[in-house]
Amino acid sequence: MLACPSDPSVKExxxxxxxxxxxxxxxxxxxxxxxxxxxxxxxxxxxxxxLLGDRNLRTNGLGGCTSGITIAAQVYEPLHATGWLPAIHGLTGNLLLNDGQVRVTSSAELIRAMGDNPTHDGTHCFLFPR
Ligand SMILES: [Zn+2]
Incomplete structure (x- = not known):
């Protein structure tokens, strides 16, 4: 459940x-x-x-997150450099949204999906496995 079958570097x-x-x-x-x-x-x-997504996310910079979890990464807006790296599913990635919906997204769709951001301050905090 925690390992994507398409992830070449996951150790199940x-x-x-x-x-x-x-x-x-x-x-x-x-x-x-x-x-x-x-x-x-x-x-x-x-x-x-x-809620979660494939780990192959490209960002415009990562920084310390305001969530209080020190190893979490903060992705800053504008999100024009944010997208999927071709490490797992080509240039697409899967997102699980908070309502249980799973979406296969392009980089443009990923950026649109990041639009429902509860912080309203232009930051997105993600915890990456590696
Ligand atoms: Zn996957």
Missing amino acids: AFHWSVSPEGGFLNPAYRNNAVSYFLGLHAVPEHPQSI
Whole structure:
């Protein structure tokens, strides 16, 4: 569930143990076993906000996030440099929106999807697996 079958660098875990034989909690797996970023600004009041997406996101710069999670990345507007890198699904990527809808998006569609942003301050905070 955490690994996209098209992700060439994901190391799929098979259970939640610390076992070096496929245990998600083993240091060799953890972030390496996850294909998706997590949207930290997804809130119920914004059903179209991005809950998660493929990790192959290109941005115009990443910085410290105001979410309080220090390893999260902040993507700044304008979003013209934001898009998908061809690492997983060509130049498209999958998004899971807060209402449960999954969208296959181009880079232009990704930018439009980032429009339902609860912060209203031009920042988007994402937690990337690696
Ligand atoms: Zn995928």
